[in-house]
Amino acid sequence: MRFSDKFGIIAISLMTGGIISMFMFFFDGVREYVSWGSFFLISILASPIVYFSMKGSSTCPACKKAWKEISNGQETIREYPVTKTENEGYGDQRRSVVNTYIHREYWQFHKCEACNHEWKTKENSETKA
Numbered sequence: 460m461r462f463s464d465k466f467g468i469i470a471i472s473l474m475t476g477g478i479i480s481m482f483m484f485f486f487d488g489v490r491e492y493v494s495w496g497s498f499f500l501i502s503i504l505a506s507p508i509v510y511f512s513m514k515g516s517s518t519c520p521a522c523k524k525a526w527k528e529i530s531n532g533q534e535t536i537r538e539y540p541v542t543k544t545e546n547e548g549y550g551d552q553r554r555s556v557v558n559t560y561i562h563r564e565y566w567q568f569h570k571c572e573a574c575n576h577e578w579k580t581k582e583n584s585e586t587k588a
């Protein structure tokens with residue numbers, strides 16, 4: 460397991476704790492339980508889930524070793540614009556706007572550090588145009 464993997468697990472766990480704490484803050488009766496203590500507790504509880512999901516996605520399909528996947532470039536399959544009607548603003552300023560996003564379908568190439576096996580997965584991303 461590399462340092463970047465450990466760091467990634469800690470960062471994502473803390474982010475999960477932060478997002479859940481923020482979400483809890485919107486509810487009466489739950490809000491008063493939000494503290495640094497609850498934030499760290501949620502982060503600690505989230506870490507095994509983050510650990511196993513990252514372990515799964517970093518496992519080589521050939522030699523089954525975990526934490527050996529390295530990113531090996533990308534190749535765009537196709538790109539196309541998509542429009543979405545979204546709400547922006549608050550209160551009286553609230554209005555519907557049509558936003559354009561660029562949808563990208565691409566191959567993500569992976570390589571195994573242990574056995575040099577190469578494989579690819581199909582990924583999607585969307586960025587605001």
Ligand SMILES: [Zn+2]
Pocket residue numbers: 519520521522523524527571572573574575576
């Ligand atoms: Zn391998």
